[in-house]
Amino acid sequence: MTSLSPRPDDVPGLPARRSALRLLDAVLRRGEPLELALHGATQGLPDRADRALVHMIAAETLRHLPDLDALIDGATAKPLPDDAKARMVLRIALVQTLVLGTPAHAAIATALPLVDGGPRKLVHGVFGTVTRGGAVLPVPPTLPAGVAERWGDQWGEAMPDQAATAFAVRPPVDVSLCDAGQTAHWAQALGGESLYSGHVRLPDHGAVTELPGFVEGEWWVQDLAASLPARLLGAGNDRSVLDLCAAPGGKTMQLAAAGWAVTAVDQSAKRLTRMKQNLERTGLSVATVAADLRQWTPDQPADAVLLDAPCTATGIYRRHPDVLHRIGPRQINELAELQAQLLARAADWVKPGGTLLYATCSLEQAEGEDQVRQFMSARNDFRLSPPSPDELPQGISPTAEGWVRTLPDTLADKGGVDGFFIARFVRA
Incomplete structure (x- = not known):
């Protein structure tokens, strides 16, 4: 049969x-x-x-x-x-x-x-x-118990609920503009909303690569929070900057567009290849180096150093929900040790009077606030340089300590931003 x-x-x-x-x-x-x-x-x-x-x-x-x-x-x-x-x-x-x-x-x-x-x-x-039985899934989704407990301990009992609410909403697509002077033009051309000069938040489009200006290299996709570290270095005026852990290159392109002489360093040759493709599209010029920062040393100090350190990436959990299930205390501690090593090395590459920018896309204090406190206790030749209000988008302010921290409720009425930590230092 x-x-x-x-x-x-x-x-x-x-x-x-x-x-x-x-x-x-x-x-x-x-x-x-x-x-x-x-x-x-x-x-x-x-x-x-x-x-x-x-x-x-x-x-x-x-x-x-x-x-x-x-x-x-x-x-x-x-x-x-x-x-x-x-x-x-x-x-x-x-x-x-x-x-x-x-x-x-x-x-x-x-x-x-x-x-x-x-x-x-x-x-x-x-x-x-x-x-x-007519089952439905709850809205917002339930965070893993370990994550909710960890974030509640660090940020207060309201934070896990705010994180869950943000988790239920499709994160917006932001773009950074090659020419901030064209912000109004590209906001209109893309049908989006600008929350800060050089930024446009897109409506719910289809393929981003088919939008006006993409092929011509007028802009690139980059969350608003992720654009803040490079913004806080200001105009380059042909000064030198080391962009460390640079690929895939959003911050690199920002720095080059702002007039910095950029040396971009990343351990992954594959990711640097992707960055070079983005640079070709935008017509921006950058020197690239494939190297492990634990072994590499620049030929000379730079006017500025931007360290977007390797981290757990828990701040981008809305886009990458796997981090909620892959990341726990062991991974956080391991990466915090690496960040401390890299921050100590990067600090030595800053010229006297130069600027050091430390950033992570993490919601873990061990990768942000704790790193800065530890660094400042070890290095009395650096002082925090808090951003002024006009250096940040409306709705994002420096903390009382002088750094920048975005959380799941930051700009929630506008669609939110990724979780980020940013600290700016000046070397004595």
């Missing part, structure tokens, strides 16, 4: 779901960043739309992971292990139905073949129980 059920390989859309399963395994079990693991997980998927679907399934699963697991656990007599394949497959099937709008029959049809030789009946039964 011939079975009427399709063979697993015949199920439309199955290869993309297999890739999504591999991608989530790379993030949750091996701790790999989502964007870096995407290429390997989607090998064999020639269709760009399929690769985009894989990314969307994985990202939305990570965004809603605690709530998906709560639904799964509520439909099983005995909780599945966290790393059970059945749990992962159920997450993928449920997020498609509850978030992406995939019909339930289509979601389960591509889920069951993923557990061939495993508990197919269990997966089918749990999925049916959840979907027939």
Whole structure:
């Protein structure tokens, strides 16, 4: 008798779901960043739309992971292990139905073949129980318990709720302009809103690369908070600046456009190649160096040094939800040690009277406030240089200590900004 059920390989859309399963395994079990693991997980998927679907399934699963697991656990007599394949497959099937709008029959049809030789009946039964019960995911999503506790301890009990609220909103797309004098023109041409000179916040467009001015190099995508460190160095007037950990080059292009003689240093040759492509598009000239800052030393001190230090990137969790599941105390401590090393080295490369700018896209005080306190206790030849109000967008102010800190509620009425820490120093 011939079975009427399709063979697993015949199920439309199955290869993309297999890739999504591999991608989530790379993030949750091996701790790999989502964007870096995407290429390997989607090998064999020639269709760009399929690769985009894989990314969307994985990202939305990570965004809603605690709530998906709560639904799964509520439909099983005995909780599945966290790393059970059945749990992962159920997450993928449920997020498609509850978030992406995939019909339930289509979601389960591509889920069951993923557990061939495993508990197919269990997966089918749990999925049916959840979907027939009219389940919905909460808005805003629930933060992982460890993250909420850590951020609450650092920033106060209201902060995790603010972070969750921001997590529910699609982050805006900001662009930095090559010529700040053209701000009004590009705000009108792009149909966006400028929150500061040289910045435009775009409406909900499609492909950014198809917008006016992109091919001509008039602007590049960069979150408003991420643009602040380079802004705080001001006009270059042909002075020298070392842009450390520079790739992919948003701050590098800002500095070059502001008239600095830029030497951009990054450990990754691959990321520097991407930066060079952006520089070619914008027509900006920069010297690039591929080197590990722990071994490299410049030929001579610079008028300014910008250290956008490697960090946990928890400040960009809205765009990269994987950081909420990959980053914990161990990773924070390891990166804080590296930041302290790099900051100590970078300080020695600043000319007397020159400026040192330290920044991280992190919401962890160990990577921001604590670093500065430690640095200042060790170096009496540097003093903090707090920004003046006109150096920052309206709604962002320096703290009482003299540095800049953006949090999930910063400019929330405008769509928010990434979490950033910035401190500016002048060498005596």
